[in-house]
Amino acid sequence: xxxxxxxxxxxxxxxxxxxxxxxxxxxxxxxxxxxxxxxxxxxxxxxxxxxxxxxxxxxxxxxxxxxxxxxxxxxxxxxxxxxxxxxxxxxxxxxxxxxxxxxxxxxxxxxxxxxxxxxxxxxxxxxxxxxxxxxxxxxxxxxxxxxxxxxxxxxxxxxxxxxxxxxxxxxxxxxxxxxxxxxxxxxxxxxxxxxxxxxxxxxxxxxxxxxxxxxxxxxxxxxxxxxxxxxxxxxxxxxxxxxxxxxxxxxxxxxxxxxxxxxxxxxxxxxxxxxxxxxxxxxxxxxxxxxxxxxxxxxxxxxxxxxxxxxxxxxxxxxxxxxxxxxxxxxxxxxxxxxxxxxxxxxxxxxxxxxxxxxxxxxxxxxxxxxxxxxxxxxxxxxxxxxxxxxxxxxxxxxxxxxxxxxxxxxxxxxxxxxxxxxxxxxxxxxxxxxxxxxxxxxxxxxxxxxxxxxxxxxxxxxxxxxxxxxxxxxxxxxxxxxxxxxxxxxxxxxxxxxxxxxxxxxxxxxxxxxxxxxxxxxxxxxxxxxxxxxxxxxxxxxxxxxxxxxxxxxxxxxxxxxxxxxxxxxxxxxxxxxxxxxxxxxxxxxxxxxxxxxxxxxxxxxxxxxxxxxxxxxxxxxxxxxxxxxxxxxxxxxxxxxxxxxxxxxxxxxxxxxxxxxxxxxxxxxxxxxxxxxxxxxxxxxxxxxxxxxxxxxxxxxxxxxxxxxxxxxxxxxxxxxxxxxxxxxxxxxxxxxxxxxxxxxxxxxxxxxxxxxxxxxxxxxxxxxxxxxxxxxxxxxxxxxxxxxxxxxxxxxxxxxxxxxxxxxxxxxxxxxxxxxxxxxxxxxxxxxxxxxxxxxxxxxxxxxxxxxxxxxxxxxxxxxxxxxxxxxxxxxxxxxxxxxxxxxxxxxxxxxxxxxxxxxxxxxxxxxxxxxxxxxxxxxxxxxxxxxxxxxxxxxx
DNA sequence: CGGATCACG
DNA sequence: GACGTACGTGATCCGA
Numbered sequence: 001x002x003x004x005x006x007x008x009x010x011x012x013x014x015x016x017x018x019x020x021x022x023x024x025x026x027x028x029x030x031x032x033x034x035x036x037x038x039x040x041x042x043x044x045x046x047x048x049x050x051x052x053x054x055x056x057x058x059x060x061x062x063x064x065x066x067x068x069x070x071x072x073x074x075x076x077x078x079x080x081x082x083x084x085x086x087x088x089x090x091x092x093x094x095x096x097x098x099x100x101x102x103x104x105x106x107x108x109x110x111x112x113x114x115x116x117x118x119x120x121x122x123x124x125x126x127x128x129x130x131x132x133x134x135x136x137x138x139x140x141x142x143x144x145x146x147x148x149x150x151x152x153x154x155x156x157x158x159x160x161x162x163x164x165x166x167x168x169x170x171x172x173x174x175x176x177x178x179x180x181x182x183x184x185x186x187x188x189x190x191x192x193x194x195x196x197x198x199x200x201x202x203x204x205x206x207x208x209x210x211x212x213x214x215x216x217x218x219x220x221x222x223x224x225x226x227x228x229x230x231x232x233x234x235x236x237x238x239x240x241x242x243x244x245x246x247x248x249x250x251x252x253x254x255x256x257x258x259x260x261x262x263x264x265x266x267x268x269x270x271x272x273x274x275x276x277x278x279x280x281x282x283x284x285x286x287x288x289x290x291x292x293x294x295x296x297x298x299x300x301x302x303x304x305x306x307x308x309x310x311x312x313x314x315x316x317x318x319x320x321x322x323x324x325x326x327x328x329x330x331x332x333x334x335x336x337x338x339x340x341x342x343x344x345x346x347x348x349x350x351x352x353x354x355x356x357x358x359x360x361x362x363x364x365x366x367x368x369x370x371x372x373x374x375x376x377x378x379x380x381x382x383x384x385x386x387x388x389x390x391x392x393x394x395x396x397x398x399x400x401x402x403x404x405x406x407x408x409x410x411x412x413x414x415x416x417x418x419x420x421x422x423x424x425x426x427x428x429x430x431x432x433x434x435x436x437x438x439x440x441x442x443x444x445x446x447x448x449x450x451x452x453x454x455x456x457x458x459x460x461x462x463x464x465x466x467x468x469x470x471x472x473x474x475x476x477x478x479x480x481x482x483x484x485x486x487x488x489x490x491x492x493x494x495x496x497x498x499x500x501x502x503x504x505x506x507x508x509x510x511x512x513x514x515x516x517x518x519x520x521x522x523x524x525x526x527x528x529x530x531x532x533x534x535x536x537x538x539x540x541x542x543x544x545x546x547x548x549x550x551x552x553x554x555x556x557x558x559x560x561x562x563x564x565x566x567x568x569x570x571x572x573x574x575x576x577x578x579x580x581x582x583x584x585x586x587x588x589x590x591x592x593x594x595x596x597x598x599x600x601x602x603x604x605x606x607x608x609x610x611x612x613x614x615x616x617x618x619x620x621x622x623x624x625x626x627x628x629x630x631x632x633x634x635x636x637x638x639x640x641x642x643x644x645x646x647x648x649x650x651x652x653x654x655x656x657x658x659x660x661x662x663x664x665x666x667x668x669x670x671x672x673x674x675x676x677x678x679x680x681x682x683x684x685x686x687x688x689x690x691x692x693x694x695x696x697x698x699x700x701x702x703x704x705x706x707x708x709x710x711x712x713x714x715x716x717x718x719x720x721x722x723x724x725x726x727x728x729x730x731x732x733x734x735x736x737x738x739x740x741x742x743x744x745x746x747x748x749x750x751x752x753x754x755x756x757x758x759x760x761x762x763x764x765x766x767x768x769x770x771x772x773x774x775x776x777x778x779x780x781x782x783x784x785x786x787x788x789x790x791x792x793x794x795x796x797x798x799x800x801x802x803x804x805x806x807x808x809x810x811x812x813x814x815x816x817x818x819x820x821x822x823x824x825x826x827x828x829x830x831x832x833x834x835x836x837x838x839x840x841x842x843x844x845x846x847x848x849x850x851x852x853x854x855x856x857x858x859x860x861x862x863x864x865x866x867x868x869x870x871x872x873x874x875x876x877x878x879x880x881x882x883x884x885x886x887x888x889x890x891x892x893x894x895x896x897x898x899x900x901x902x903x904x905x906x907x908x909x910x911x912x913x914x915x916x917x918x919x920x921x922x923x924x925x926x927x928x929x930x931x932x933x934x935x936x937x938x939x940x941x942x943x944x
Numbered sequence: 945c946g947g948a949t950c951a952c953g
Numbered sequence: 954g955a956c957g958t959a960c961g962t963g964a965t966c967c968g969a
Contacts, residue, residue: 013963183954596967597947597967618946620947623949635963646950649966650964650965678961679962681953685961685962686962688963692951692953693951693953695951696951773959776960778959780957782957845958848957852960856959863945863953876967893962
């Protein structure tokens with residue numbers, strides 16, 4: 001056997017302690033705390049995945065502490081006597097570590113009287129003696145004694161939390177001496193956690209120095225009498241006994257009897273069934289899905305935890321509170337505290353650290369998170385356990401007395417460690433907003449949970465309409481808590497009488513602001529547990545939640561626009577529309593409001609008597625583009641002019657005028673706001689201004705893109721997925737011809753034309769393109785007929801041909817609809833659900849509309865998942881390549897726009913391309929390549 | 945404030 | 954026999 005064996009020894013006990021302190025406090029569906037176990041499980045998973053890698057394991061075992069007593073206690077009764085008891089919510093997780101290990105079918109070794117470290121040392125040495133490499137998965141400094149090479153075999157360590165390998169070099173860096181002397185250093189310095197005495201007054205620095213100088217502990221102690229009189233000399237002399245005792249305590253026992261032979265640790269794959277059972281039991285749904293994705297067909301990731309009953313009850317009754325509601329007292333606005341002193345603030349911060357999760361809400365002067373000034377912060381730690389910290393109240397009236405408040409700088413300094421602590425989960429409703437507001441105060445809020453996004457993940461498409469797509473706080477509060485929170489207008493008024501939040505008296509402000517935090521905290525209690533039960537963990541944890549800080553940063557970056565260019569265009573469009581308006585009036589024979597479709601319809605069809613006027617249900621003639629084009633084709637000059645007028649008027653009002661006003665005076669840039677819950681399919685949407693619909697299709701419109709520019713010395717880089725939705729359709733519907741065409745890099749519409757019509761001409765390619773889109777959108781003969789300007793019968797014939805030439809499409813449509821009818825929701829390749837409550841409606845129009853949307857949602861949604869994954873990975877990838885200053889500015893569904901120094905283009909382009917092209921992996925292996933086109937230039941237009 | 949229109953993917 | 958026709962968005966304007 002020439003193959004190099006590689007044993008991995010996992011220090012399970014130490015891992016779980018660190019995982020506990022590093023990860024937010026998650027609970028499983030039954031309420032058992034499982035945060036640390038989850039961390040442990042993902043770590044094992046990662047190791048199992050590395051199986052086939054060069055440095056991956058061939059053998060693996062997990063080593064645990066059997067009990068707290070070991071032979072060291074017989075030597076020294078105070079050993080580890082100072083250890084504080086394990087935290088209350090960690091204790092129940094210890095036995096789960098064994099369960100998790102067994103679920104992976106991995107050996108789990110423990111032995112009474114010995115610590116895990118001793119077993120690890122003994123196994124490591126035994127393996128090394130056989131010429132195996134060994135990796136110890138731990139960060140325990142005691143184990144660093146083992147690192148090094150003997151017999152041509154290497155022992156190293158792996159810190160999976162820091163993702164760091166520890167070789168000899170790293171040990172030397174930490175201790176100043178090689179691994180063989182680490183025990184001596186530890187013996188001198190002692191360890192307060194394990195209550196190893198060491199020598200009083202000697203810390204790590206002195207210990208390293210002494211051992212490095214004298215070559216060993218004994219030599220250092222022996223040299224003491226010869227030293228010149230000093231404190232150090234006395235300490236060494238007096239501490240000799242302690243040091244020698246400590247040496248015994250820290251020295252690993254390397255010759256324990258091995259409870260199981262090494263060969264039994266041979267890895268031989270991970271059977272799925274016991275693992276699935278474990279993951280399912282504890283609600284680790286994201287892992288469950290990965291398991292299924294790895295072994296079953298990734299394109300048909302089935303829900304191993306199918307909420308059958310839930311899907312049934314959802315039909316017709318879209319509300320779904322299947323979880324028993326947590327018991328909570330009713331909202332009591334009088335229970336909230338107004339925090340006005342630093343002492344009280346510090347008290348709240350301290351309590352928040354202890355609670356390890358806190359709901360946070362900021363109050364500001366404006367709805368624009370990048371421009372907004374902070375006015376106050378509210379925190380909630382439990383039902384009715386909330387406070388408001390006013391920070392900038394009473395500013396506008398110079399003569400009025402300002403209420404007592406903690407000075408802003410002091411409050412920020414007090415809040416910063418809490419809001420940035422890895423160990424405390426910050427919960428917000430649309431927390432991207434608060435992240436941006438606090439970013440201006442120098443606070444990088446993390447880690448976060450977002451109740452709005454939780455709601456979206458669970459309930460996208462469920463029929464609760466309203467602003468925010470049904471995921472706004474007021475709606476969520478009504479729906480899940482049965483409570484109506486104070487509305488903003490109740491405290492600030494509306495219209496002209498509206499006052500800024502900073503002018504609201506503190507008692508009222510506290511009721512409003514603290515209630516929002518309280519409600520958010522309560523919503524989190526309702527929504528978070530549903531995630532694992534209903535299969536939302538994978539999308540939430542792996543796609544949407546990681547995106548929050550990424551999108552927040554894109555919003556803060558903004559993009560530079562050339563105001564002068566926009567102003568020039570505005571003037572140009574104004575004079576052109578003015579000229580056209582006169583000509584239109586002349587042709588109409590009277591003056592009227594060209595922008596009024598109603599007046600225009602009456603003029604065209606009643607006064608001028610053009611044919612083809614159709615009134616809609618509003619009793620009004622339709623005058624939209626297709627109608628006017630029809631009239632223009634008949635030779636109606638007025639229709640041509642109205643079309644041109646509309647084109648220019650649209651560009652002026654929506655873009656050249658509006659964008660100028662959106663330039664942030666402080667940054668000189670335009671900062672859009674992205675909604676992560678804007679589109680039912682999982683796409684982002686962009687508002688204030690919408691930068692996802694900047695003109696591109698006409699030459700005149702493209703002039704507006706020329707106004708989007710980089711800073712001096714920089715370029716804009718646009719990277720877009722080529723035909724991503726068609727590629728996904730080819731994969732998901734498993735269409736051989738299309739997959740082959742994409743694999744060969746063919747022009748897909750031309751290939752479609754060839755298949756459909758037997759020849760590729762301008763006309764057949766255009767028709768093929770229309771048909772391809774029709775497929776993605778859920779086809780109907782009438783819709784296609786209208787687009788292609790043919791009879792419905794002919795359109796139907798084309799559809800039939802399409803289905804015949806591209807087998808798989810019809811089956812995909814059928815299976816998708818069957819599944820949605822049955823379960824109530826559609827699903828992307830990554831498990832994002834979109835609900836279709838009207839899919840079984842008796843109203844045909846409603847039902848058919850849902851059917852078309854349901855055919856499209858998995859495709860559009862998968863595309864959205866993929867670009868979101870690319871976005872989440874982009875900055876880490878660029879950072880790693882030393883390209884951290886490349887700025888990702890915009891996302892337009894299948895396109896990402898970056899700003900970067902000219903000199904970085906050649907290095908960044910292939911990197912960006914790779915991250916985007918690889919974004920589906922490893923969760924999903926597509927059977928078509930993802931193509932990415934990249935361009936750069938001195939404007940957004942030029943970058944295309 | 946709803947409808948019509950049109951900008952984008 | 955009538956229904957009413959492509960998926961997903963957001964901004965602006967008109968007119969009630």
